Amino acid sequence: MAALVAGAREGDQRCVARLVSLVEDASPLLREVMAALAPLTGRAHVVGLTGPPGVGKSTTTDALVRRLRAAGRRVGVLAVDPSSPFSGGALLGDRVRMGDHALDQGVYIRSMASRGHLGGLAWSTPQALRVLDAAGCDVVLVETVGVGQSEVEVAGLADTTVVLLAPGMGDGVQAAKAGILEIGDLYVVNKADRDGADRVRRDLEAALGLAGLEPGRWRPPVLATVASRDEGIDAVVAALDEHRAVSERSGETERRRLRRAREEVEALALTTLRERWESASGRGAPGEDLDRLAAGVAAGRQDPYAAADELLAAWAASARTAGTADPA
Amino acid sequence: MAALVAGAREGDQRCVARLVSLVEDASPLLREVMAALAPLTGRAHVVGLTGPPGVGKSTTTDALVRRLRAAGRRVGVLAVDPSSPFSGGALLGDRVRMGDHALDQGVYIRSMASRGHLGGLAWSTPQALRVLDAAGCDVVLVETVGVGQSEVEVAGLADTTVVLLAPGMGDGVQAAKAGILEIGDLYVVNKADRDGADRVRRDLEAALGLAGLEPGRWRPPVLATVASRDEGIDAVVAALDEHRAVSERSGETERRRLRRAREEVEALALTTLRERWESASGRGAPGEDLDRLAAGVAAGRQDPYAAADELLAAWAASARTAGTADPA
Structure with a gap:
């Protein structure tokens, strides 16, 4: 166990993978692991990526990983699929492309299936993040599927939340109305070379304008990308860095991390309590x-x-x- | 309070609306209300409708309500939007069409915004269902937005879960892979007059075939509708009734209701406990x-x-x- 933790601290991919597996399995060893990792955490920039199926989240993640790696940054990817409690491998097809990065010791990629336990994402993802953070990732990208509860949860986890949209996804504005206007720190209209991309962008900007931001607050930019051709990815990375810098200065990063820690501690307390009752x-x-x-x-x-x-x-x-x- | 409960038992719409409001507000009176309603519950057929934004859930709900009313059945509709903790009225535009039914005393329609409290749907929706059930609804349709955690939750709530898809929603099969193959009792490809509908249907049937159903289990049918023109709605109602009849005979209805009650009781116990701690x-x-x-x-x-x-x-x-x- 000590060797595993030491290996992860030095960034050994196999050790990191083993520790994330302990999280997924809710291993009784986690308590010890988390105690050893605690002093090493709090450094990574946690970036949530969310949006409806088909907008190109995996392609965008892939392009972001390449760009961040080219800048010498260590990157973690957690692909979370909260809608698939039974089939953890459902997105395997998507992940295969990530094989490009398999030999790169500066990238950790992990698909996680939330196994239907109470709290879903709330329980295991913060702990997996903690492992990647302690392993020295500069940026951890958390990619979730779907529009729904999961994106609200991802916004709770992340220092910076990126909402992806694309033209031709049914009705972009309907999706935009359904809760995403409150959670994005950054909006990306992917597949910007397709018909309708300008309209999605304009509708989004109009809707965000109506949302009535307080003066002095971060104003979420709306960017356009063609992730499959790496177009616009530099601007996304720049906006991520800017959001982080602004949030650290304003204290927003600290506020979000405190809220995140509160939720995690409370969820663990309730879980612990229930376990004690059950064993009693x-x-x-x-x-x-x-x-x-x-x-x-x-x-x-x-x-x-x-x-x-x-x-x-x-x-x-x-x-x-x-x-x-x-x-x- | 007694008058409210008595009114709801007799199906008075305003009394039903007031009781659902008590649920949404987590009123301290709920305890008393639920005690009075308990003996009247357990009769309604709870039908969950879920699917990605833009597939036509509201149009389908609307068509189903009309068909069920024409057959003389009392119908409740709970439109749940778990992705919008801040903007309860986000779907107002969609709901307005439901105004057709506003003067019909046999229909109760309610949009619920889950207010971000722990558990989301898990907490308030079962209680709102209880109110509509006690008020004598034969069928309660629970409509949720999005693909994600919410649809797994809806499957937990419902006696019968309907998954809606449509052509041109990005990649229907990708959506289909992301968890919905396990939850549908009935699949509906809406907008079946559009290009690509046949392919969505074939892909879905192939994917369901691969899912490996146990022999003797209910085999989820894949139906086609054009809800905006009422096409195919009769077959959906027939399949809903058949699933209910089969599930009651096999004991599946009872199993689902027990699981639902277990989750509800446990969630309430944890909430109660936390309240006691906080007040202590x-x-x-x-x-x-x-x-x-x-x-x-x-x-x-x-x-x-x-x-x-x-x-x-x-x-x-x-x-x-x-x-x-x-x-x-």
Whole structure:
């Protein structure tokens, strides 16, 4: 274990990969790993990339990785697919292209499937980020699929959130309305050589203008790229760097990181608490009490609030009976 | 309150609307409301509709409502937009068309914005469903935006999950790979009069065939519709009814409802617990302890597991100091 951590600190790819696997498997060793890595964290620039399927997120990630590597920066990529709890390899086709970077010791690429545990991204991604950060990545790109809850979560994780759109994706403006206007620090209209790209860009700028930014706040730029031909990627990298510099000066980076740490600590506390209850009751999750109460609720014999109260009372009682300290 | 519940039981639209508002506002009265409604629940067929933006979910919902009403069934619609924590009215333009049904006492339509609280959909939607169920809806359609975590959540809520796709949405198969093959009980290719619809349908059928269904299990049909012209809607309603009948016979409906109740009860128990801790510590959420610990984690002085342990210890200590019973 010590060797793994030491290897990761020195940037050994296999050690980094093993540590990320421990995170994915929710290994009991994580506690020790995270304690060893903590002092090394907080340096990487965490960049979230999100947008609807088909906008070219993987192509853009690939182009960004190449540009950042050309500038001598170490890069991590976490490809998170929260919509696929069952098929972790669903995006394999996309990732294969990333094979270009396979021999480059300055790049770590990892697809993560959120395995449907409570909290999804919220639980494992921050810890995988921590591993890549400690391993000395200058930039970690977190790429998520889809428009929905996941992009709000990614915005919570990232120092800088990039929202990708493209022409011909159904109705770009509809997507734009559905929550993305609040989360982007940077908007990129990819496939800018296609018909309709100008319109997507204009609609987006108009919608962002209407969103009513406070004076003095960062104004999210709208950039155009053709990632498949590396066009516009320099400007994206420059905007990422500028956003980071501005956010560090304004204290925004620190505010986001504090919020992120609060959410992570609270989620871990609740998980720990639940595990203690489950082990105190001597039964596996979700436990007989919960099954019995759920059956009552499903049949309409009991309301969910009363069932929740009973569950808490049963957990507390079983903790006392088992002679453990009180559940917390 | 008693009058509200009585009104909802008799199907009074204003009473139903007031009760759903209590759910959205996380009112302290909910406990009492849910106790009164519990015996009336468990009858509605809960149908989830999901798919990427632009496939025509609202148009399809609208067409389904009309068809179900024509058959004399009472219908509820919950339009959930998990990606928009800030702008609850984002989909107003879409909903306006639903105005056709505004004067029909047999239809309840409600847009819900998940307000960013822990769990999103998981918390408020089951309770809003409970209200519509108790109010005598035969079918409740839950429409969500986006591809991502939200659709996995919707599959957890629904007795029957309908996945909508359409041609020209970027790459339908890419969307199809990203997690939807596991969740649909029924697939609908909408805008079937457009170029590429046949290909979306064939690709989907091929992908579903590869998914390797166990023998004897429900085989999800792939249907084609042009919802804007009401084409194919009868077949969708027939498939919904068939899936419900098959699932009730096989026990699948009961299994899904039990799982749903388990998740709801557990989420409420954790919420209740956190509220007790916060009130016991005499501080508002998220609490000074959490802020201090988060700062340590963000700065790399402490790892998140150790911080979570300290948080639990601080909560337990403050509960004891305040002279309350143990936190659970």
